[in-house]
Each structure stands twice: as C-alpha cells, then as structure tokens.
Amino acid sequence: MNTMSEQLTLKPPSITEENLKNGIKILVKQTESAAVVSVSIWVKVGSIYETDSIAGISHFIEHMLFKGTHKRVVGEIAKEIHSHGGYMNAFTDFEGTCYWIVLPSKYLDTALEVQADALLNSTFDETELKKECRVIIEELKMYEDRPESFAFEKLLGLSFKKHPYGRPIIGFEETLLKISRQDLLDYFQKWYFSNNMFVTIAGDVNPSRVINKVKKNLRDIPRRDQKIEIHEEPPQTEFRIQELTGDIARSWIQMGFHVPNARHQDYYPLRLIGTLLGEGRSSRLNLTLKEQKTIVDHIEAGIFAQQHPGLFFVSAMLEDKNISQAENEIWREIKKLQEEPVSQEELLKVKQMAESGYVFSQETVEGQGRILGYWEMLGDYTLSEKMVENYFKVTPEQIQKAAQSYFSRENCSEILYHSRS
Numbered sequence: 001m002n003t004m005s006e007q008l009t010l011k012p013p014s015i016t017e018e019n020l021k022n023g024i025k026i027l028v029k030q031t032e033s034a035a036v037v038s039v040s041i042w043v044k045v046g047s048i049y050e051t052d053s054i055a056g057i058s059h060f061i062e063h064m065l066f067k068g069t070h071k072r073v074v075g076e077i078a079k080e081i082h083s084h085g086g087y088m089n090a091f092t093d094f095e096g097t098c099y100w101i102v103l104p105s106k107y108l109d110t111a112l113e114v115q116a117d118a119l120l121n122s123t124f125d126e127t128e129l130k131k132e133c134r135v136i137i138e139e140l141k142m143y144e145d146r147p148e149s150f151a152f153e154k155l156l157g158l159s160f161k162k163h164p165y166g167r168p169i170i171g172f173e174e175t176l177l178k179i180s181r182q183d184l185l186d187y188f189q190k191w192y193f194s195n196n197m198f199v200t201i202a203g204d205v206n207p208s209r210v211i212n213k214v215k216k217n218l219r220d221i222p223r224r225d226q227k228i229e230i231h232e233e234p235p236q237t238e239f240r241i242q243e244l245t246g247d248i249a250r251s252w253i254q255m256g257f258h259v260p261n262a263r264h265q266d267y268y269p270l271r272l273i274g275t276l277l278g279e280g281r282s283s284r285l286n287l288t289l290k291e292q293k294t295i296v297d298h299i300e301a302g303i304f305a306q307q308h309p310g311l312f313f314v315s316a317m318l319e320d321k322n323i324s325q326a327e328n329e330i331w332r333e334i335k336k337l338q339e340e341p342v343s344q345e346e347l348l349k350v351k352q353m354a355e356s357g358y359v360f361s362q363e364t365v366e367g368q369g370r371i372l373g374y375w376e377m378l379g380d381y382t383l384s385e386k387m388v389e390n391y392f393k394v395t396p397e398q399i400q401k402a403a404q405s406y407f408s409r410e411n412c413s414e415i416l417y418h419s420r421s
Contacts, residue, residue: 011294015372016207018028023195024215028379028389029202029292029368029383037203038369040100042377044198045173045191048094048164048308049228056171057179057187059092064137064184065099066090069121074128079116084110092169095307096377102366105145109213116217119192124184133176140170147248148315151417155254156304158242159413163233193224200255202368233258233309238378239337240413245420247305248296251320253327254415255310257406262305268390269402270312273303275350276399277333277344278314282349285314289329295322298325307378312406320418327414337403341396354391 016028046058066088081088088102097117101111144150150232153168160166197219203208236258262265278285280299289296299316331355361367373385383390 002307005284007187011206016211017381018211020215020219022195022221023193023197023216024218024220024221025198025376026211027198027372028205028207029200030205030207030371031364031368033204035105035204036102036365037105037111037201037205038100038102038365039109039115039371040098040200040373041115041193042200042373043097043196043379044095044196044377045101045269046095046097047167047169048067049191050164050167050171051165053175054171054183054187055167056169058097058181060132060136060179061063061169061184061188061192062092062097062099063132064124065122065127067119067132068123068125068365069117070123071121072114074125079119080110080114082113090203093377094169095167095304098370098373100366100369101366108201108205108210112213112217114223119218119221120289122188124181124188126181129181129184133179136170136176137173140168140176140241143170147246147250147252147417148317150246151244151252151356151415152313152315154244154417155256155313155413155415156311158240158415159236159256159258160233162231163308164230165306165308165310167234173376177407182319190226191224191415192221193226194218194221195223198220200373200376202372203365217320218254221296230308232270235348236413238336239409241416242414243418245418246421248417248419249418249421251323252415252417253314253316253318253330254325254417255314255330256304256413257408257411258309259303259305259406260309261307261378262310265306265340266398266402266405267303269398270303270352270396271305272347272354272391272394272404273337273402274312275353276346277301277337279350284333285316285330286366288328288333293329294324295319295326295329300418318362322417323416334403334407338400338407344396347394347396347399351369351391351394357388367395 014029018026066077084107088101090099101420103111122253157166199214255414259270277283285299289299296316296318301314303312304310312329371384372381375381
C-alpha cells in the first residue's frame with residue numbers, strides 16, 4: 001500500500017508519477033513499441049549554478065560520474081551496458097544534467113543499478129580527472145572551431161550581462177585547469193541530493209513495477225535543502241553589436257532578441273514565428289535571402305527557451321560583402337511580420353510543421369524521455385503532452401503581437417563574425 005507521501009497518480013494521457021519519501025520524482029511513460037526502455041536520471045544543476053571561478057564544473061562532473069566506482073573499475077560501466085545491447089550517454093545544460101541509458105527493457109534492473117552505483121559510489125579518480133580535463137579542453141577547442149556555435153556563444157555573452165546564460169556551459173580552459181578533485185567532491189555533495197533529482201523512464205515497461213525498482217535502487221540517496229539566487233537579466237534598452245574576425249570560410253550574422261521563458265504564454269507564438277521565418281526552404285527568410293536574392297548560403301530562426309527569459313535568434317551564413325544587405329532584408333521581414341497579420345493558410349502550414357517536428361522527436365524512447373525531462377526541468381512535465389494543442393491555439397493576432405512586443409532594435413544584440421578570406 002502506498003503512503004500519502006508516495007501516492008501513485010496517473011496524469012493524462014500516459015504518464016505515471018510518484019514522489020518518493022526522499023524527494024525523488026519518478027515519471028514513467030509506458031509505450032507499446034519495441035521492447036526497449038530509456039532510463040534517465042536528471043539532476044537540477046547546470047552551468048547557471050556555478051560561480052565564475054569554477055565555470056564548467058557541472059559538465060566536468062558529468063564526464064567523471066561513470067569513470068569508475070568502488071564496485072566497477074574504469075570502463076566497466078560502459079562495457080556492462082554494451083554487453084546487454086544498450087548504449088549510454090549524458091549531457092549538461094544551463095539548468096540541469098542528465099544521465100541516460102537505452103537498452104532492452106528486460107535489462108531495466110541493470111540500468112537502474114548502474115546509475116545508482118554511479119550516484120552513490122563514484123570514486124572521482126585523480127588520474128581519470130586529469131585525463132578528462134584534457135578531453136574537455138579538446139571538446140572546448142572543437143566547439144570554438146564550429147563558426148555557428150562559436151558565434152551563438154558570443155551572442156549569449158553579449159545579450160546576457162548579468163544572468164549566467166552569458167557564460168559557456170563548458171566553461172573556460174583557465175577555470176577547468178584549476179578544478180581539483182576536492183572541488184568536484186564539494187560541488188557533487190552540494191547539488192547531487194535526492195530532492196534535487198528526478199527520473200524519467202519511457203518504453204515497454206509496467207509503471208508500478210518500474211517504480212518499485214526505482215525505489216529499491218535510489219532510496220539511499222540523501223535528502224538536503226539547497227537554494228541559490230540567480231541574477232536576473234535587466235531589460236535591454238539599446239542595440240548592442242560585437243564584431244569578430246576569424247579564419248572561417250564564410251561570415252556569420254547572429255541576431256538575438258530577449259523573450260520570455262518557455263512556460264510563458266508567448267512561447268508558442270514565438271516558436272511558430274521561428275518556423276515561419278527560418279525553418280525549411282519555404283520559410284520567409286530562406287525564400288527572400290537565399291532563393292530570390294541569393295545573398296546568404298544558409299539562414300534559420302528559432303527560440304532559445306529555458307527556465308529563465310531567453311532569446312529569439314536569427315542566424316545566417318554568407319559572404320562578408322553581403323552582410324549589410326542581409327541585415328536590411330532581415331529587418332524588412334521582421335517589420336512585415338509586425339505590420340501584416342500572417343494568413344490563416346501560412347499559419348496552418350507552420351503549425352503542421354511544428355506538429356511534425358514534435359511527432360518525429362518522439363519516434364524513439366530516448367526522444368520521449370528527453371522531452372518529458374526537458375519540461376519537468378522547466379517545472380511542468382504535463383506541458384510535454386500539450387505542445388501540439390497549444391500550437392494550434394495560436395492566432396494571427398498573437399503572432400503579430402509577439403513580433404511587435406519583442407522584435408525592436410533596442411531589444412536586439414548582434415554578432416558579426418567576419419571571414420578573413
């Protein structure tokens with residue numbers, strides 16, 4: 001029998017939720033697809049919770065957690081999962097860190113036991129720490145060699161002067177080299193506690209049985225209280241621009257406009273504006289700047305939406321000589337969106353594109369677990385099941401109002417990344 005603190009509830013349409021006594025929330029999405037399961041442990045700590053002196057430590061811990069425990073030597077965890085026909089990985093975001101395993105559902109117990117072992121018994125071996133530090137620094141350098149990613153990182157830094165979204169998730173070489181084993185242990189103890197975690201399981205499983213298995217494996221993770229204040233980004237009141245030069249084949253434009261967080265009602269019209277302006281060959285920016293005027297090689301638009309207010313962005317790759325013309329055309333398309341309501345026909349098309357993107361993202365159990373966890377990290381996992389419904393509620397008037405509210409020059413930051421060639 002479940003106690004009141006562990007009451008089993010069913011959230012429509014197919015997600016079972018339970019909160020354990022130690023504070024861990026379990027979300028199970030049962031599917032009738034192949035006999036496969038995705039098991040993810042989410043920890044609500046990412047780069048925005050770091051101080052400047054240890055920038056990159058959340059990602060560093062992600063690299064170290066499966067590098068050996070008191071029970072399993074280095075490499076044994078991955079070998080064990082692979083031997084069962086599965087695969088595993090992890091990622092760190094601004095708000096959180098996720099450790100996931102996908103494998104045949106009959107080996108669910110193995111996935112849970114391995115993850116519990118890593119959370120409770122990781123050794124953070126000093127030799128492995130040094131190796132992983134070099135791996136992360138190489139990862140950082142590779143990231144900097146991708147012009148679009150590099151320019152977007154600089155856009156975040158230009159747009160967010162107070163909020164830690166402006167600091168790279170991966171950190172900096174100088175901070176990574178200074179992080180010690182004790183720093184990792186201290187940070188791990190500070191943030192890796194039960195009521196700062198949740199579990200998502202998606203696949204061919206029985207929810208009640210799965211929940212009992214999670215209880216068995218994760219009940220010993222301790223509960224603590226920890227709070228931190230995140231500096232809010234003040235309103236931007238003037239246009240910002242930063243110009244950079246690099247050894248790149250083509251130049252890049254990155255424009256960003258401050259917008260609300262992902263749980264705000266304007267998220268849905270802004271998400272559809274991203275599709276309308278810059279997703280696919282028939283999008284407005286692509287048709288005008290690439291197909292008709294041939295002044296860009298690539299252009300896209302979208303929304304960076306998290307727990308805190310984010311950015312709507314426009315990104316374009318082009319020859320340096322075309323930058324001024326491309327900027328003018330982008331602003332012309334924005335003005336058109338602000339002055340002329342989108343037709344019902346065009347709006348229906350972008351809604352259907354957004355719906356297709358959502359459906360395709362859920363084709364695998366990994367994708368289903370990822371979306372479920374993303375929205376739980378933002379504070380409300382039920383929104384993961386309401387996205388398509390909310391897209392189709394958006395009106396032409398909401399599209400126009402969102403464009404008018406956020407796409408002003410004084411709310412815009414711009415990176416111009418020039419090619420030396």
